[in-house]
Amino acid sequence: MVIQKEFKLRSYPRGFHIITTDITDQIPELGKVKAGILHLFIKHTSASLAINENADPDVRMDFESHFNIMVPGKWKALSAYSRGI
Numbered sequence: 001m002v003i004q005k006e007f008k009l010r011s012y013p014r015g016f017h018i019i020t021t022d023i024t025d026q027i028p029e030l031g032k033v034k035a036g037i038l039h040l041f042i043k044h045t046s047a048s049l050a051i052n053e054n055a056d057p058d059v060r061m062d063f064e065s066h067f068n069i070m071v072p073g074k075w076k077a078l079s080a081y082s083r084g085i
Contacts, residue, residue, distance in 0.1 A: 001036075003029050014073060016050065016060045 007026040009019060023040070024030055030038075042049055052059055 001029075001033070003027060016063045016067075018054065018060075020054075 005027055009022050023038075040049060050063065
């Protein structure tokens, strides 16, 4: 069985969010699949997808805290021009 669909996810604020229900609501045929591969392509330049088993809610908090340190919310990329390079 091959299923191909295009759909829109609702907007989320910055952070790590569980989107499983959003996907299964848009692709109800997944309920009939016992094993397979899901290819999920996000058409957004600043979005990314992290996949984990969601067994421990601390994982999302760990991701969030590390990303907030590495890329603070008010961080602005400096172009080569603005750095004088």
